[in-house]
Amino acid sequence: MPSGGGGPNFLFLASLMGFSFLYLISTYKQANGKEITYMDFVNQYLTKNKIKMISVSQDKSNETFQYKAEIECHDGEKVYLVLP
Numbered sequence: 001m002p003s004g005g006g007g008p009n010f011l012f013l014a015s016l017m018g019f020s021f022l023y024l025i026s027t028y029k030q031a032n033g034k035e036i037t038y039m040d041f042v043n044q045y046l047t048k049n050k051i052k053m054i055s056v057s058q059d060k061s062n063e064t065f066q067y068k069a070e071i072e073c074h075d076g077e078k079v080y081l082v083l084p
Contacts, residue, residue: 033070033078041071041081050074056083 036044045051050073059068059082067083 033080036071036079036081038081041079045071045073045079050077 051071052074053072055070055072057068057070058066060066062082065082065084069081069083071079071081073079
Protein backbone atom coordinates (compact mmCIF):
# COMPACT_ATOMS: atom_id res chain seq x y z
CA MET A 1 0.00 0.00 0.00
CA PRO A 2 1.49 3.35 -0.98
CA SER A 3 2.26 5.77 1.82
CA GLY A 4 -0.27 8.60 2.18
CA GLY A 5 -2.67 6.85 -0.15
CA GLY A 6 -6.05 7.96 1.10
CA GLY A 7 -5.53 8.97 4.71
CA PRO A 8 -6.74 12.57 4.35
CA ASN A 9 -9.66 11.49 2.17
CA PHE A 10 -10.81 9.04 4.81
CA LEU A 11 -10.62 11.69 7.53
CA PHE A 12 -12.54 14.14 5.35
CA LEU A 13 -15.28 11.60 4.61
CA ALA A 14 -15.52 10.52 8.24
CA SER A 15 -15.85 14.10 9.47
CA LEU A 16 -18.38 14.88 6.73
CA MET A 17 -20.49 11.91 7.78
CA GLY A 18 -20.25 12.94 11.44
CA PHE A 19 -21.37 16.50 10.74
CA SER A 20 -24.19 15.24 8.52
CA PHE A 21 -25.42 12.97 11.30
CA LEU A 22 -25.36 15.81 13.85
CA TYR A 23 -27.22 18.06 11.40
CA LEU A 24 -29.93 15.44 10.90
CA ILE A 25 -30.38 15.01 14.63
CA SER A 26 -30.67 18.75 15.23
CA THR A 27 -33.18 19.28 12.42
CA TYR A 28 -35.22 16.27 13.58
CA LYS A 29 -35.58 17.77 17.05
CA GLN A 30 -36.50 21.16 15.60
CA ALA A 31 -39.10 19.63 13.29
CA ASN A 32 -40.84 17.83 16.12
CA GLY A 33 -40.77 20.77 18.49
CA LYS A 34 -41.00 20.46 22.24
CA GLU A 35 -43.48 18.53 24.33
CA ILE A 36 -45.97 20.56 26.37
CA THR A 37 -48.54 19.63 29.00
CA TYR A 38 -52.28 20.07 28.65
CA MET A 39 -52.26 23.05 31.03
CA ASP A 40 -49.49 24.72 29.00
CA PHE A 41 -51.54 24.09 25.87
CA VAL A 42 -54.61 25.79 27.35
CA ASN A 43 -52.88 28.65 29.18
CA GLN A 44 -50.00 29.51 26.84
CA TYR A 45 -51.41 28.70 23.39
CA LEU A 46 -55.20 28.27 23.28
CA THR A 47 -56.28 31.26 25.38
CA LYS A 48 -53.74 33.54 23.68
CA ASN A 49 -54.96 32.51 20.20
CA LYS A 50 -51.46 31.48 19.07
CA ILE A 51 -52.53 28.30 17.27
CA LYS A 52 -52.50 28.13 13.50
CA MET A 53 -53.12 24.39 13.02
CA ILE A 54 -53.45 21.20 15.09
CA SER A 55 -52.69 17.80 13.53
CA VAL A 56 -53.60 14.64 15.44
CA SER A 57 -51.73 11.49 14.51
CA GLN A 58 -51.37 7.99 15.90
CA ASP A 59 -48.09 7.31 17.68
CA LYS A 60 -47.34 3.62 17.17
CA SER A 61 -44.08 3.73 19.13
CA ASN A 62 -45.84 4.08 22.49
CA GLU A 63 -48.45 1.67 23.85
CA THR A 64 -49.68 3.87 26.73
CA PHE A 65 -50.15 7.11 24.82
CA GLN A 66 -51.40 6.30 21.34
CA TYR A 67 -52.05 9.75 19.89
CA LYS A 68 -50.02 12.89 19.48
CA ALA A 69 -51.31 16.39 18.70
CA GLU A 70 -48.79 18.42 16.72
CA ILE A 71 -49.45 22.13 17.12
CA GLU A 72 -48.19 24.80 14.74
CA CYS A 73 -48.33 28.39 15.94
CA HIS A 74 -48.73 31.59 13.95
CA ASP A 75 -45.12 32.57 14.73
CA GLY A 76 -43.76 29.28 13.33
CA GLU A 77 -43.20 27.56 16.68
CA LYS A 78 -43.99 23.84 16.71
CA VAL A 79 -44.95 21.96 19.86
CA TYR A 80 -46.66 18.65 20.53
CA LEU A 81 -49.00 17.24 23.13
CA VAL A 82 -49.22 13.53 23.94
CA LEU A 83 -52.82 12.34 24.21
CA PRO A 84 -54.01 9.29 26.19
